[in-house]
Amino acid sequence: MALCYASSIVHTVHGHFCYLRGHNLNQPHESDWDLEQSAELYGLERWGNDYFGLSAEGMVTAKTLNSSVALMDIVDGMTERDMKMPVLLRIENILDAQIYRLNTAFANAIEKVNYEGRYRGVYPIKVNQQAQVVEEIARFGARFSHGLEVGSKPEMIAALAMLEEPGSLIICNGYKDQEFIDLGLQAVKLGFKCFFVIETTTELPIIIERSRVLGIKPLIGVRAKMNTQVSGHWNTTSGDRSVFGLTATQLIEVVDRLKQEDMLDCLQLLHCHLGSQIPSIQEIRSGVIEACRYYTDLMKEGASLNHIDLGGGLAVDYTGARCASEQSRNYTLDEYCEDVVETLKQTLDEQNIAHPTIVTESGRATVAYSSILLFNILDTTHFEPVSLPGVSTNEPNQLKNMRAIIEYLTADRVQECYNDAHFYRHEIRELFKRGATDLRTRSVAENLFLDIMHRIISLMATLERIPPDLANLKESLADIYYGNFSLFQSLPDIWAIGQLFPIMPIHRLNERPDRQAVIADITCDCDGKIDRFIGDPEPTNTLPLHKLIEGEEYYLGVFLVGAYQETLGDLHNLFGDTNVVSVRLGNEGGFEFVKEIHGDSIADVLSYVEYNPKEMQVRYRNTAERAVREGRITARERQQMINTFNTSMQGYTYYEKES
Ligand SMILES: *Cc1c(COP(=O)(O)O)cnc(C)c1O
Numbered sequence: 001m002a003l004c005y006a007s008s009i010v011h012t013v014h015g016h017f018c019y020l021r022g023h024n025l026n027q028p029h030e031s032d033w034d035l036e037q038s039a040e041l042y043g044l045e046r047w048g049n050d051y052f053g054l055s056a057e058g059m060v061t062a063k064t065l066n067s068s069v070a071l072m073d074i075v076d077g078m079t080e081r082d083m084k085m086p087v088l089l090r091i092e093n094i095l096d097a098q099i100y101r102l103n104t105a106f107a108n109a110i111e112k113v114n115y116e117g118r119y120r121g122v123y124p125i126k127v128n129q130q131a132q133v134v135e136e137i138a139r140f141g142a143r144f145s146h147g148l149e150v151g152s153k154p155e156m157i158a159a160l161a162m163l164e165e166p167g168s169l170i171i172c173n174g175y176k177d178q179e180f181i182d183l184g185l186q187a188v189k190l191g192f193k194c195f196f197v198i199e200t201t202t203e204l205p206i207i208i209e210r211s212r213v214l215g216i217k218p219l220i221g222v223r224a225k226m227n228t229q230v231s232g233h234w235n236t237t238s239g240d241r242s243v244f245g246l247t248a249t250q251l252i253e254v255v256d257r258l259k260q261e262d263m264l265d266c267l268q269l270l271h272c273h274l275g276s277q278i279p280s281i282q283e284i285r286s287g288v289i290e291a292c293r294y295y296t297d298l299m300k301e302g303a304s305l306n307h308i309d310l311g312g313g314l315a316v317d318y319t320g321a322r323c324a325s326e327q328s329r330n331y332t333l334d335e336y337c338e339d340v341v342e343t344l345k346q347t348l349d350e351q352n353i354a355h356p357t358i359v360t361e362s363g364r365a366t367v368a369y370s371s372i373l374l375f376n377i378l379d380t381t382h383f384e385p386v387s388l389p390g391v392s393t394n395e396p397n398q399l400k401n402m403r404a405i406i407e408y409l410t411a412d413r414v415q416e417c418y419n420d421a422h423f424y425r426h427e428i429r430e431l432f433k434r435g436a437t438d439l440r441t442r443s444v445a446e447n448l449f450l451d452i453m454h455r456i457i458s459l460m461a462t463l464e465r466i467p468p469d470l471a472n473l474k475e476s477l478a479d480i481y482y483g484n485f486s487l488f489q490s491l492p493d494i495w496a497i498g499q500l501f502p503i504m505p506i507h508r509l510n511e512r513p514d515r516q517a518v519i520a521d522i523t524c525d526c527d528g529k530i531d532r533f534i535g536d537p538e539p540t541n542t543l544p545l546h547k548l549i550e551g552e553e554y555y556l557g558v559f560l561v562g563a564y565q566e567t568l569g570d571l572h573n574l575f576g577d578t579n580v581v582s583v584r585l586g587n588e589g590g591f592e593f594v595k596e597i598h599g600d601s602i603a604d605v606l607s608y609v610e611y612n613p614k615e616m617q618v619r620y621r622n623t624a625e626r627a628v629r630e631g632r633i634t635a636r637e638r639q640q641m642i643n644t645f646n647t648s649m650q651g652y653t654y655y656e657k658e659s
Contacts, residue, residue, distance in 0.1 A: 033512035041513070041544060042504040043536055046320025047560065051094050051369055058510035060557060064093040067585040071506045074583055074591060075374065075555060083579050083596060084652055085555075086375040086485040088566070090132065090582040092594060095370040095562075096140040101333060102314075102362060103144040109337040110358075115345050117355035122169050124149040124312060125158060127363030127563050128371075132582055132595050137366070138162040147193070149173060149361045153180050166191035169359065171309060173197050173223070173271070181207055185216040195307070197221040197271045201250050208261055221269030221309065222246055222254055224294045228287040230278045230313070232326050244273070251294070255301045267303040269359070270295050273311025276364060280324040281331035284313065285339050292347035299353055309359035310340065316368045318500050318560055319534040327500045327534075333365070364563040371562035373578070374506070375485040377554045378522070378655055380515075383477040384454065385447040396437055398427040402448050409452065411459045415467045421452045453477055475531075478542040479517040483556060484655045487521045487528045488572035491558060491565055495527055500534050502559040503543060513544040519556070522655055523573045571608060576600025576653045603649045613649055620645050 035054045039045060044052055044060070053061045059070040071089070078087055099121070106119035123137045125148055137146065147169030148159040159170050160183065170192050172184055181203075187194040196207055196218055211218045225245035246254065258264045272291040278284055291308060299305055314336055315329035324330040331339070341358065348355060391403070402424040409417045428445040431437040457474055460466055485491075493499035505513065518541070521528040533543045548554050569577075582595040603613040624638040633641070 033510065035510055038509035043320045043502065043534060047317055047502045047534070049369055054509055058508055060504070060506040060509070062091050062094070062585060064097060064585050066587045067589055069585050069589060069591045071372070071374070071557060077593065078581060081593070081596070083581060084654065084656055086373060086490065086578045086654055088490070088578050088580045089372045089374055090580065091370050092136055092582055092584045095133070095136055095367065098366050098369060099137065099141050099144065099146055102366065103146065105333045105337040106341070106358065109341040112338065113342050113345050115341050115355055117357050119358045120145060120147060120169050122147040122149045122171050122359060122361050123366055124361045124363040125155040126151055128367045129155065129158070129567055133367060134158060134162050138164070147171065156180060156183050160187055163192065168192060170194040171197060171359070171361065173199065175200070176203050178206055178210060181210045182214065185210060185214050185218060188219060189216050193219060195219045195221045195269050197223050197269065198246065198254060199223045199244060201246070201253055204254060204257055208263065218266050219268055220266045221271045222251060222267065223271040224251065226272055226274055226287060226290055228274060228283065228290050230274050230283045230287070232275065232277050232279050251298070255298065255303065259302065264302050265304045268305055269307040269309055270298060270305055271309040271311065273361070274313050276312050277315045278313040279315055279326060279329050281335060281339055284336065285343050288340055288343040289347055292344060296348070296351045296353055306356050307359055308344065308356045309361065312361045312363050314360065314362040314365040316364050316560060316563070318502065319539070321537050367562035368560045369562060373485065373490050373558040373561050374555060375483045377481050377548060377556065378484050379482045380548055381480040383450060385451040388447055388451060389444060396428070396431060396441065398424045398431065399441060399445055402445060405452055406455065409455055411462050414456050414459055414463070415469065417452060418456055418470060421449050425449045474516065475541045479515050481517045481519050481545060483519050483521055485521050486523050486572060486575035487530070488523060489569040489575050490578055491561065492568040492570070493564060494530060498532065500532060500539060501561055502534050503530065503556060505546060506555050506557045508546050511546055513546045515545050515547055516542040517545045518542060523575060525572065571605055574605045574653060576605040600653055601650050602653055605653055617646060617649065
């Protein structure tokens with residue numbers, strides 16, 4: 001309650017301030033803002049998958065069945081533990097819940113349509129390889145025999161060490177050399193259901209040979225090249241030109257070779273992966289039908305198939321739009337499972353083929369929800385007039401003409417006034433360039449210009465048709481909020497592929513967010529910005545945010561970042577890994593910090609690019625010592641400088657506020 005009270009005071013002050021300003025681009029302030037409006041504005045219920053809510057105090061909460069904790073409480077806990085922003089927050093219960101939901105949804109679908117096989121999920125390590133994540137999936141997933149999918153030797157090693165449940169599946173994709181194959185064969189001997197999925201015909205002879213040498217029968221799968229074209233970002237995984245999978249001819253070659261070696265009984269799995277983030281259920285269905293055709297004919301060829309692995313592709317609805325567009329999906333988890341199971345049953349029943357174990361390799365949908373990137377805002381830039389001094393005696397005519405615009409500015413003359421303001425501002429800039437007017441006059445002109453633009457924006461709200469020239473005016477005057485994070489390190493897909501993630505403040509949600517902003521990171525790179533946000537229904541170019549309060553932190557959260565973001569990130573400007581905190585929500589509303597990892601220190605990132613921190617310290621000390629010798633600094637000053645240098649070397653790479 002105390003908090004509500006405090007913010008409403010600020011509100012009044014803020015409202016008053018806006019009123020004085022008169023013409024900013026934001027709505028006049030109203031005090032009747034409530035939580036539901038925040039929930040609607042930021043779309044929490046559309047994308048949150050029931051994991052996030054709002055508290056009466058205006059804070060975002062993380063929710064599980066019996067518990068709900070404000071993210072701000074977790075932030076406070078981090079501050080007490082000296083965990084600085086930015087922080088990647090993982091909520092283990094959400095990860096567990098996603099595994100539970102996936103396995104339960106398949107179990108329900110199987111029961112509903114009387115499917116005679118079962119479901120076995122595997123988690124593809126590449127989607128988030130962090131030990132904390134894989135470990136938790138292995139631990140919680142054991143009750144469902146949830147396995148792992150690996151695409152390289154390091155991932156294989158991780159899987160072998162993490163999985164304890166012997167019946168669990170390990171699906172080996174990717175190129176496999178002898179060492180990789182030996183690891184897999186030994187895993188079979190240990191009791192794991194470790195499948196080699198053959199993606200190129202060159203792997204088969206090595207598998208056959210190593211199996212002879214080690215005396216262990218392999219479990220073999222084949223990856224079929226899919227013709228079903230899917231939409232979305234990742235569509236090149238499918239279709240004729242896909243680099244993955246065996247063609248019909250190669251499949252026949254594999255079958256013949258295995259037959260020759262008397263090993264056709266080892267071929268027990270068919271693998272089909274259509275791509276990631278498949279937005280449309282129709283495409284998934286048609287992929288399953290194609291997979292069934294391969295399955296049926298391989299059975300007729302004499303293979304002993306008993307697993308059908310449909311790969312990844314289960315999408316996350318990042319925008320909450322619930323439609324078949326790139327960053328969304330037109331189906332629910334239950335529909336996905338039912339459609340897959342039902343299509344398999346119908347198609348295979350027609351051919352009288354026994355129902356295989358269904359395997360899926362859902363990565364994105366498993367891990368996306370459980371991670372949130374939290375950061376604080378360091379500063380803002382507003383594009384608004386700061387002061388409009390009265391007319392002075394010797395103003396140039398251009399400035400007088402600019403002032404006059406305000407007199408004839410009406411809704412039906414916005415385009416004309418817009419043109420005139422640009423013209424006179426240009427004239428004054430030219431005068432300034434030639435030395436014909438001074439810096440103060442130019443400053444007045446720039447402020448007048450902004451004032452006119454904001455008046456135009458207010459008038460535009462009443463227009464039926466916005467002149468095309470003015471279409472982006474509002475965005476061009478949006479605030480810039482500077483966030484304490486690196487896009488390149490923590491949200492690489494925003495930069496690389498224009499990915500959208502839900503972004504919102506995690507507190508003050510019972511106040512009207514009356515600024516429109518874009519977000520810049522601290523890399524000083526013009527690409528290091530976020531200027532596209534989820535919207536309802538279309539994405540928007542600005543995000544509604546609150547005005548900063550002097551002396552108070554303002555925290556934003558980027559949600560659904562658990563998949564694909566952490567290890568793709570790079571060291572742009574040498575900003576390193578962020579701090580990471582894993583929490584587990586308790587049953588009665590509390591929470592517990594279960595794991596924490598301090599992010600890279602400056603010494604860490606420097607050594608990644610082959611600097612030697614010890615040697616650097618010696619060099620800096622020598623430079624300082626020379627200055628002492630030459631009488632430019634004292635020995636005491638030298639020591640101070642060396643201490644600052646060495647402390648900084650051990651510190652965090654991000655912006656640290658002195659506490
Ligand atoms: C990347 C990948 C996955 C994961 O896909 P999601 O869409 O994230 O579930 C699964 N299988 C294979 C073979 C992959 O390459």
